Amino acid sequence: MKLGIIETGRPPRALRPQFSDYPGMFRALLGEDAFDYHTFQTYAGELPGEVEAFEAYLVTGSPAGVYEDRPWIGPLLDFLRAARGRAGLVGICFGHQAMAQAFGGKVEKSARGRVQGLQRYAVAYCEPWMDGAGSFYGAAAHQDQVVALPLDACLLAGNGSTPYGMLSYPGQRAISLQLHPEFEPAFARALVEPDGSPYEIAAGEAAIRSYDQPDDRMKVAGWIKAFLASS
Numbered sequence: 697m698k699l700g701i702i703e704t705g706r707p708p709r710a711l712r713p714q715f716s717d718y719p720g721m722f723r724a725l726l727g728e729d730a731f732d733y734h735t736f737q738t739y740a741g742e743l744p745g746e747v748e749a750f751e752a753y754l755v756t757g758s759p760a761g762v763y764e765d766r767p768w769i770g771p772l773l774d775f776l777r778a779a780r781g782r783a784g785l786v787g788i789c790f791g792h793q794a795m796a797q798a799f800g801g802k803v804e805k806s807a808r809g810r811v812q813g814l815q816r817y818a819v820a821y822c823e824p825w826m827d828g829a830g831s832f833y834g835a836a837a838h839q840d841q842v843v844a845l846p847l848d849a850c851l852l853a854g855n856g857s858t859p860y861g862m863l864s865y866p867g868q869r870a871i872s873l874q875l876h877p878e879f880e881p882a883f884a885r886a887l888v889e890p891d892g893s894p895y896e897i898a899a900g901e902a903a904i905r906s907y908d909q910p911d912d913r914m915k916v917a918g919w920i921k922a923f924l925a926s927s
Contacts, residue, residue, distance in 0.1 A: 697924060699731035700750040702738050702772070704790050705758030711886055718756040721878035725917045731924075738768055743775050752784030752924050755791025757876060761840050762790065762797045763804065773798040780868050784927035786920055787872030789838055792863070795872045799865065802844035808857060810839040812888055813903030814911055815875065817853040817861045823871075825922035826852070832912040834875035835884040842874070869927040877916040881907040 701719045706712070716724065719735040734750070736742040739758065744750060755776070760766055762773070776798040779785060787795040793803040815836045819829050832853070842860040845851070852871070853862035864871045876884070885907050888900045 697731050697752060698750045699733055699924070700744055700753045701733060701735045702743075702753055702755040702775075702791070703735050704738050704756050704768075704772070704794070705760060706739075707883075708887070711883070715883045715886070718878065721880075721883070722754060722756070724880075725878045725913065726921060730921060738772055739766075741768055741771075743771060747775075747779045747782050750783060752786070752927065753779060754786045754920075755788065755794055756878075757789035757791065757837075760790065761803070761805065762793045769794075780865070780870060783869065784924050785865075785868075785870035785872075786924070787870075788878065789874060789876055790840075792872035792874045793840055793842055795865075795870060796842040796846060796849065796860075796863065799846040799849070801842055801846040801849065803840055804843050805839050806841040806843070808841070811836045811857045812838075812900070813906035814884075814909055815855060815857065815861075817855050817858075817875065819853045820851045823852065823864060823923070825926055826919055827915075829915070832915060833909070834873075834877055834911060834913060834916060835879040835881075835907070836875050837879070837884070837887055838874065871920075871923055873916070875916070877913040877920070879913070881911070 703719050797803050814833055816833050818831050850864045850866055852864055858874050861874045885904050888903045
């Protein structure tokens with residue numbers, strides 16, 4: 697399968713010498729030989745010329761907000777609307793939010809504050825490719841949230857901090873997740889940057905400690921591959 701990776705941002709500059717870019721993280725997560733990959737640096741204005749050029753697309757995370765007035769965000773949302781139902785779509789973090797925004801939902805900076813560290817997500821509805829899971833653990837690093845669902849979205853999983861943590865769009869060949877299965881624990885720890893206030897220092901230390909626990913990133917990787925195989 698030809699999988700187009702829609703790269704919407706890069707890791708923080710200080711972490712780039714040590715860690716891969718986001719497309720590299722996804723290739724490592726899903727397997728270098730699992731797909732025929734091609735990356736589009738959408739933050740630099742690149743998008744596929746034709747939706748049908750690839751059987752599926754994966755939209756990465758980004759430091760940008762989908763509601764921001766950046767020149768590449770509008771074309772990306774238009775592309776997602778055009779691709780919906782015509783290609784498999786997987787959105788991760790910013791990609792999750794971009795799909796919701798493009799399909800009629802709403803995203804904003806949450807008053808709940810920043811969510812970081814390993815999070816438990818309770819499954820609300822289990823798709824066949826989810827192997828009967830009741831919950832799972834994954835890395836989170838966001839403050840923007842989907843706060844209103846598109847009319848045809850199906851809630852698959854969430855928690856108290858992120859109620860709309862995983863969505864599907866029945867009949868539209870599309871799923872999205874707010875969590876980051878592509879983040880290995882070392883990168884997830886390095887990404888936590890307390891701002892110097894006592895509260896943020898404590899929250900950062902708790903987030904770093906949370907990555908000592910096992911996660912379900914490879915289980916989620918299996919779900920993504922099973923979904924794409926069935927879409």
